[in-house]
Amino acid sequence: MRIFVIGSHREPLMPCHPARARELLREGRAVVHRRYPFTIRLKDREDGIRQPIRLKLDPGSRTTGLALVREAANGTQHALWLAELEHRGSAIRERLATRRAFRRRRRSTLRHRPARFNNRRRPEGWLAPSLRHRVDTTMTWVARLRRLAPVTGLSQELVRFDTQAMQNPEIAGVEYQQGTLAGYEVREYLLEKWSRQCAYCGKKNLPLEVDHIDPKSRGGSDRVSNLTLACHECNQDKGNRDIREFLANHPDRLMAVLAKAQTPLHDAAAINSTRWALFERLKDTDLPVETATGGRTKWNRNRLNIPKTHCLDAACVGDLDRLLGWNVPVLGVKAAGRGSYQRTRLMKDGFPRGYLTRSKRHCGFQTGDLVRASVPRGKKAGIHIGRVAVRASGSFNIQTLHGVVQGISHRRCSLIQRADGYGYAIKPKIAERKDVGTGAACSRRAIPPRHECQGSPAQKRWSLGQ
Ligand SMILES: [Zn+2]
Known part of the structure; x- marks a missing residue:
């Protein structure tokens, strides 16, 4: 995986090799700008040579594949950075259902109210919140990656098959x-x-x-x-x-x-409203958008003998003759939300149990921040790195790779990265992943089922990973 590089005035430059990034950091010519995705900022340079970089997207219902590739003139693409963005559509749907149930009870028990369930009009192009979230988070990452790398073009898998050629x-x-x-x-x-x-x-x-x-x-x-x-x-x-x-x-x-x-x-059966909504938003970025079919993605993938994962599907979207450097660790990004508006917890019968504080930040930390806690002695002695869950008392829990460490004082914690609504994990190379078959093993005739790629428990640990 390449390391993102930005100039001293935060202009995106070409991503570099990790060894080069280490050298720059060691010489003091660069500082760490961000941990996830890992980005360094050069202190002594504003500009550099830029080559065409394409951001390729394979939107999925639960996971969207993202791939940044450098385009060479002869149809060859070099994978620079791969990521899999896990959406939280089902969590949103559940939360809205709970909110609706509370609201119904609250509004119906006390007095008579005229029925108002049918007086709302949905605007043109309305998407359900769980679907809109998919478009919004994907666009967040498109914007974010454009700030970190000089992206010159976008590619999106828009439809399953060529609707023009396959119209009838x-x-x-x-x-x-x-x-x-x-x-x-x-x-x-x-x-x-x-x-x-x-x-x-x-x-x-x-x-x-x-x-x-x-x-x-x-x-x-x-x-x-x-x-x-x-x-x-x-x-x-x-x-x-x-x-x-x-x-x-x-x-x-x-x-x-x-x-x-x-x-x-x-x-009509082949048209997916979320994909089209994403396409409309991508067009607004004033970058050229290449669209392709799922059939072409699969053709590219099998022809080039590349296994099926979300991010490699993304890398295989559209026109390409050769793909190099795709067997690298992948950044797993999981939409984690930014907390809840609900200010009370409930017992199992639905009665309120205690109230939560209004402020989200305690002792300078917020739930979801990435922290490093160094505990000198006692039962919890050691260094704990992970996402923090804060309490007003200042006694925090830290979700590390090895489980939750409870009751760490805020005085022991130092901030690594502020909560940004996402959890991160590095997934290993394809060769070391058990959940992915190799392209060669896929039968040429059999069509694999459309399933979400299931990670092993080790890959599902989301707090922070190397
Ligand atoms: Zn059968």
């Missing part, structure tokens, strides 16, 4: 060609059309294969209307039998598959 593939006669870009677009189209499940047994969340309804060996075509998705078992079971023969005992299912095969997918 059933009628336009687009054919499935395994391994080609068109083949990948067709796969994404089929995933959307067949709702990411096996058409014959309905199983979900397992690798699916493209299956010819009329087998190729019996003259079936590669036309999209002759294709469906099946799990490996069903595909093997069906072999080169005719579908009418294969599903002879399931007439309902046979009818459903045949009917669905003939109906083209309306492209």
Whole structure:
């Protein structure tokens, strides 16, 4: 991973190698500007040579992949910095549901109020708060990275498949060609059309294969209307039998598959409002925005033999011939929020239990700050580094990599970085990650399920990590 470098007047310069950053710090020519993402500030320079840097995004429902790459002239891109931004949409949804329940009870018990639940009008382009949060946090990181690196262009995966070319593939006669870009677009189209499940047994969340309804060996075509998705078992079971023969005992299912095969997918199903909202916001940054399809991302990834993670998906978005330096540690960023407005805790029956203080900051610290506590003696002797949870009494808890250390006095704490609403962790290189298969191991024909990449418990420790 490269280190961000800014000039003495905070102009973004080209990121440098960690060894170079250490040298600059040792010589006293630079100071640490920020811990996460690690940034140094040069004391003696304002300017430097800049090369084109592209920020690439793969927006996901739970995790967004971010990749900064340096663009060379021959279509080669060098990965400079990779990150995975974990959203908190579900936490927001839960909190709003709780708030709604409190408000209902408060407003309904005491007196009669006229019904007002239906008197609000939503503005054009309104997104639910949990979805808007995804756009907002992503834009926060786009702005933040533009302050740390001289970004000259943006790339975003906008749609799952090429809506222009695939507008009406059933009628336009687009054919499935395994391994080609068109083949990948067709796969994404089929995933959307067949709702990411096996058409014959309905199983979900397992690798699916493209299956010819009329087998190729019996003259079936590669036309999209002759294709469906099946799990490996069903595909093997069906072999080169005719579908009418294969599903002879399931007439309902046979009818459903045949009917669905003939109906083209309306492209509305492929349009994701959050992705489009993000695209609109990216256009406002006055940087050129390249958009690409999920089919192309997958094609690039398989062609270049790169494993699937959120950040590597981001790095594979759009036009590229070669990607270098992608096997590096990744910065995990988790949206942690900035605390709660609720000023009381509740018992399990919903009765209030005590009240919280109005001020968020105690003894100069705030919950979420990154601190270093040095305790000279006693049971908790040692150095503790992590996110702090403050109490008005000045006795703090610190969430370290090895668990929570309770009751550390504020006098022992020194600030490393102020809370910014995110938790950080460094995830190891791909080779050392157990949750990621290698690109070579992926079957060329099987379509992996769309799942969120699950980290091992060690990678899920969010407070602070090296
Ligand atoms: Zn099946």
